[in-house]
Amino acid sequence: MAQYTFQDFKKGQPRWCPGCGDHFFLNSLHKAMAEIGIAPHETAVISGIGCSSRLPHYMATYGMNTIHGRAAAIATGCKVANPRLTVWQVSGDGDGLAIGGNHFIHANRRNIDLNMILLNNRIYGLTKGQYSPTSPRGFVSKSSPYGTVEDPFRPAELCFGARGHFFARAVATDAQGTIDILKAAQQHKGASVCEILQNCVIFNNGTHDSVYSKEGRAKNAIYVRHGQPLVFGENKEYGLVQEGFGLKVVEIGKDGVTIDDILVHDAHCEDNTLQLKLALMGDGDGFPIALGVIRDVEAPTYNDAVEAQIEEVKAKKAYHTFAELLETNDIWEVK
Amino acid sequence: MAETLEIKELDQVVVRFSGDSGDGMQLAGNIFSTVSATVGNSISTFPDYPADIRAPQGSLTGVSGFQVHIGAGQVFTPGDLCDVLVAMNAAALKTQYRYAKPNATIIIDTDSFGPKDLEKAAFKTDDPLKEMGIDPDRVIACPLTTMVKDCLADSGMDQKGILKCRNMFALGLVCWLFSRDTEIAFNFLREKFAKKPGLADANIKVIQAGYDYGHNTHSSAANVYRIETKNKVPGRYMDITGNKATAYGFIAAAEKAGLKLYLGSYPITPATDVLHELSKHKSLGVTTVQCEDEIAGCASAVGASFAGALAVTSTSGPGICLKSEAMNLAVIMELPLVVLDVQRGGPATGLPTKSEQTDLLQVLFGRNGESPMPVMAALSPTDCFDAAYDASKMALEHMTPVVLLTDAFVANGSGAFKLPKLDEYPAIEPPYVPEELRGTWTPYMRAENGTRYWAVPGREGFAHILGGLEKDDKTGAISTNPENHDLMTRKRAQKIANIEVPDLEVLGDRDDAELLIVGFGGTYGHLRAAMEEMRSQGKKVALAHFRYINPLPKNTAEVLKKYPRVVVAEQNMGQLAAWLRMKVDGFVPYQYNEVKGQPFVVSTLVSNFEQIINK
Numbered sequence: 001m002a003q004y005t006f007q008d009f010k011k012g013q014p015r016w017c018p019g020c021g022d023h024f025f026l027n028s029l030h031k032a033m034a035e036i037g038i039a040p041h042e043t044a045v046i047s048g049i050g051c052s053s054r055l056p057h058y059m060a061t062y063g064m065n066t067i068h069g070r071a072a073a074i075a076t077g078c079k080v081a082n083p084r085l086t087v088w089q090v091s092g093d094g095d096g097l098a099i100g101g102n103h104f105i106h107a108n109r110r111n112i113d114l115n116m117i118l119l120n121n122r123i124y125g126l127t128k129g130q131y132s133p134t135s136p137r138g139f140v141s142k143s144s145p146y147g148t149v150e151d152p153f154r155p156a157e158l159c160f161g162a163r164g165h166f167f168a169r170a171v172a173t174d175a176q177g178t179i180d181i182l183k184a185a186q187q188h189k190g191a192s193v194c195e196i197l198q199n200c201v202i203f204n205n206g207t208h209d210s211v212y213s214k215e216g217r218a219k220n221a222i223y224v225r226h227g228q229p230l231v232f233g234e235n236k237e238y239g240l241v242q243e244g245f246g247l248k249v250v251e252i253g254k255d256g257v258t259i260d261d262i263l264v265h266d267a268h269c270e271d272n273t274l275q276l277k278l279a280l281m282g283d284g285d286g287f288p289i290a291l292g293v294i295r296d297v298e299a300p301t302y303n304d305a306v307e308a309q310i311e312e313v314k315a316k317k318a319y320h321t322f323a324e325l326l327e328t329n330d331i332w333e334v335k
Numbered sequence: 336m337a338e339t340l341e342i343k344e345l346d347q348v349v350v351r352f353s354g355d356s357g358d359g360m361q362l363a364g365n366i367f368s369t370v371s372a373t374v375g376n377s378i379s380t381f382p383d384y385p386a387d388i389r390a391p392q393g394s395l396t397g398v399s400g401f402q403v404h405i406g407a408g409q410v411f412t413p414g415d416l417c418d419v420l421v422a423m424n425a426a427a428l429k430t431q432y433r434y435a436k437p438n439a440t441i442i443i444d445t446d447s448f449g450p451k452d453l454e455k456a457a458f459k460t461d462d463p464l465k466e467m468g469i470d471p472d473r474v475i476a477c478p479l480t481t482m483v484k485d486c487l488a489d490s491g492m493d494q495k496g497i498l499k500c501r502n503m504f505a506l507g508l509v510c511w512l513f514s515r516d517t518e519i520a521f522n523f524l525r526e527k528f529a530k531k532p533g534l535a536d537a538n539i540k541v542i543q544a545g546y547d548y549g550h551n552t553h554s555s556a557a558n559v560y561r562i563e564t565k566n567k568v569p570g571r572y573m574d575i576t577g578n579k580a581t582a583y584g585f586i587a588a589a590e591k592a593g594l595k596l597y598l599g600s601y602p603i604t605p606a607t608d609v610l611h612e613l614s615k616h617k618s619l620g621v622t623t624v625q626c627e628d629e630i631a632g633c634a635s636a637v638g639a640s641f642a643g644a645l646a647v648t649s650t651s652g653p654g655i656c657l658k659s660e661a662m663n664l665a666v667i668m669e670l671p672l673v674v675l676d677v678q679r680g681g682p683a684t685g686l687p688t689k690s691e692q693t694d695l696l697q698v699l700f701g702r703n704g705e706s707p708m709p710v711m712a713a714l715s716p717t718d719c720f721d722a723a724y725d726a727s728k729m730a731l732e733h734m735t736p737v738v739l740l741t742d743a744f745v746a747n748g749s750g751a752f753k754l755p756k757l758d759e760y761p762a763i764e765p766p767y768v769p770e771e772l773r774g775t776w777t778p779y780m781r782a783e784n785g786t787r788y789w790a791v792p793g794r795e796g797f798a799h800i801l802g803g804l805e806k807d808d809k810t811g812a813i814s815t816n817p818e819n820h821d822l823m824t825r826k827r828a829q830k831i832a833n834i835e836v837p838d839l840e841v842l843g844d845r846d847d848a849e850l851l852i853v854g855f856g857g858t859y860g861h862l863r864a865a866m867e868e869m870r871s872q873g874k875k876v877a878l879a880h881f882r883y884i885n886p887l888p889k890n891t892a893e894v895l896k897k898y899p900r901v902v903v904a905e906q907n908m909g910q911l912a913a914w915l916r917m918k919v920d921g922f923v924p925y926q927y928n929e930v931k932g933q934p935f936v937v938s939t940l941v942s943n944f945e946q947i948i949n950k
Contacts, residue, residue: 012812039795040798041792041793041794041795041796041797041798042792042793044641044642044792046638049803056800056802057800057802057812057813059800060798061798062641062792062798062799062800063799063800063801064638064641064668064800064801064802065800065801065802065803065804066634066637066664066802066803067634067660067661067663067664067803070630070631070634070660070661070664073626073627073630073631073634073635073638074634074635074637074638074641074661075638076624076626076631076635076638077597077599077624077634077635077636077637077638077639077640077641077642077646078638078639078641078642078792079638079642080597080622080624080635080639081595081597081622081638081639081640081642081643081644081646082639082642082643082644082792082793084793085642085792085793102627102628102631103627103630103631103634106626106627106631306622306624309617310617310618310620310622313617313618314617314618314620316618317617317618319618319619320618320619321590321619322583322586322587322590322619322757323756323757325583325586325616325619326573326583326754326755329573329575330369330523330526330573330574331571331572331573331754332369332372332373332571332572332573333569333570333571333572334375334567334568334569334570334571334572335567335569
């Protein structure tokens with residue numbers, strides 16, 4: 001395999017605002033791609049419209065910065081028509097979940113082998129500050145001066161509801177955490193949703209404050225790893241256990257709780273019940289925000305199935321050219 | 336007695352099969368047209384089916400028809416009015432009699448004319464013939480259902496299965512009426528039901544019974560007919576609908592170009608059969624994706640095009656509204672894409688199963704910004720093959736989305752299709768980036784004719800980013816420079832204007848016509864038939880029919896200005912006329928417009944055109 005550095009994937013000078021979370025993410029993406037080692041010319045990065053959708057312009061790969069909301073649909077055609085390509089689809093929360101919500105759920109349902117990046121800053125940045133489908137209820141913005149009166153989508157819930165098989169989360173400023181999930185997404189065959197918690201310094205500054213700094217993450221986040229106990233805290237002193245239909249935070253060493261009592265993460269479990277509970281934690285509910293690969297379950301991909309079906313039918317049917325196709329009809333001869 | 340029966344030689348004849356949508360009228364019509372085509376008659380067919388999946392049995396809204404026009408010489412349309420009407424029930428007679436000539440032979444199943452049937456068909460008396468003013472001498476009234484039941488009593492079939500064979504009795508009767516060789520129909524059924532020989536035998540038995548019934552009771556019909564064959568073009572033929580021919584054209588073009596064929600689509604009447612047809616042919620490597628919506632159908636095709644496929648999206652009017660944005664993306668990214676619009680009645684959901692030409696201005700103009708796009712229109716069911724091939728070639732060689740317009744009439748109608756030989760078709764050569772540009776190439780570099788080069792992902796050294804934002808002509812980077820935008824807008828327009836299309840052909844009295852008839856797309860057959868009819872009456876008439884609408888043929892203005900009177904006849908309120916007036920200075924045509932969802936009627940066209948000549 002050819003060896004690449006992040007420079008091989010880098011192009012141009014990003015135009016995002018100084019301090020925008022997209023800068024952090026872009027750097028991590030370059031590094032992840034170098035570590036993955038797939039050639040730039042065998043990679044396509046496809047985005048919609050929005051601040052984050054400018055990203056393909058800063059990639060030395062093939063790519064398209066398309067139209068609002070349609071990135072997942074366009075990426076679908078690209079991948080199905082040319083399965084040899086590694087396809088990354090990049091959208092923001094507006095592009096991916098509002099105008100593009102239908103394509104988001106169907107790409108997950110079909111399980112197209114796409115790496116789907118959702119840069120979630122809970123705001124419309126490019127149009128200068130309107131609430132998005134991930135903004136919390138009551139959110140005050142230019143288009144909601146008295147607060148929104150609607151509940152937000154929680155991306156994991158949409159992904160799981162659409163029968164998604166891969167969901168991971170990272171904070172844009174956490175380079176290693178981001179690189180780890182991007183590599184896992186590439187490793188996973190099928191639609192892989194990576195939610196990136198990303199700050200908009202201009203219109204929604206501080207939206208992910210609790211986990212944006214390393215110190216914050218130590219306190220307020222839990223890194224989930226398949227096969228490892230679900231522990232968190234500055235000294236890993238807390239853990240998660242199952243209680244009734246829900247999860248509960250416990251302190252290890254207190255009330256007789258030992259590390260053996262702590263729930264062990266199973267990202268490969270087909271049943272997504274507990275994975276969903278992990279993914280939904282941390283909305284001011286006393287639970288930490290889960291980071292890392294939350295769900296990673298093998299399933300047949302759409303593009304593989306399309307190819308396999310073509311091969312199967314080719315083997316079964318006797319016609320393989322247009323001329324042979326014509327002969328399958330009722331033909332008569334006029335002499 | 337057969338000896339006393341008059342056998343009439345006819346040049347052409349129109350038969351209309353009608354019944355409940357579940358009565359199998361389409362199949363009966365199909366077999367009859369195949370039987371006729373096999374002996375060398377020319378054929379044109381038109382199915383006329385209701386929008387409801389299955390309206391209540393025997394109801395007026397549930398009637399489905401299938402019209403077949405067969406001729407000794409060439410036929411151009413499925414015919415205005417029929418010479419023989421088969422009405423399988425009272426509702427069919429009630430709704431379909433209007434399509435019968437005054438002296439037409441009517442075949443009815445008396446078993447479906449009971450009090451309840453008459454009530455469902457909204458007859459007021461118990462004598463439907465008298466009520467509709469039909470001369471009983473022209474009616475072959477037979478207890479069709481009873482006879483089919485008797486015929487299959489020992490077959491072991493259940494009641495439901497037996498009743499499904501009624502259509503074959505009608506077919507047998509019509510075969511007798513036109514001296515058709517039933518053996519051809521038998522062979523057709525043996526192949527169709529190869530896996531169910533019992534079913535084939537039952538159907539064959541019923542056809543024979545229908546034929547024999549005609550033979551034994553012919554005193555009730557005034558004539559039997561024969562249609563001989565003239566001007567045969569030797570060759571091998573198949574019956575093909577417009578939608579199937581369109582699908583075949585895409586398959587042929589992809590094979591010729593050496594590309595994968597990708598269809599992104601969403602089911603919509605009357606375009607869905609293209610999706611059905613292409614989905615069958617995986618053994619040819621055809622990839623079809625039934626998307627979540629029309630938007631994704633087109634958007635995924637744009638993605639497939641970027642990835643290097645011959646990308647197609649198929650739809651009808653309401654779908655075009657939704658595809659407009661992704662079509663526009665293909666315009667600015669200069670990627671090949673074929674957008675098939677099988678036009679139907681609009682606006683909105685309109686008349687889903689009926690035919691119109693009302694999307695022309697939409698596909699020419701219905702996008703934001705300056706968005707030039709080639710537009711073609713197929714002339715007939717069989718021309719759909721060449722039109723799909725030509726549209727694909729144009730898209731691939733000029734790196735542009737191309738709209739191919741057909742319509743419900745052309746899509747569902749059928750004709751005898753001479754099997755094409757792919758090696759006789761022109762090569763398809765997309766402008767792949769020449770190797771010598773490695774290192775200096777940028778995405779908007781153009782070949783001599785103004786076409787952007789194509790670099791397909793996977794090719795090392797040509798990685799690039801396209802997008803919906805305006806790009807710099809030289810570097811391919813995002814640009815809002817005013818001069819650059821103006822330049823790129825002009826280059827995109829020039830690229831389309833540079834596409835060479837064949838000259839407009841003038842048929843008929845091209846030197847001295849008093850009236851030039853002008854049309855486009857699917858009305859070709861009717862306008863041509865109207866022209867021939869007028870010329871046979873001694874009128875000087877010519878026809879110029881557009882297949883290429885954008886860009887227009889170079890001789891368009893010359894042709895349109897040559898004749899003292901020009902009438903633009905179209906199934907909309909004057910969209911082609913508006914386009915031609917915009918493109919040809921001082922062109923002021925007469926117009927004939929009809930928006931009924933039904934094909935033109937040749938006799939109506941003739942009388943309207945005559946009025947124009949006499950003005």
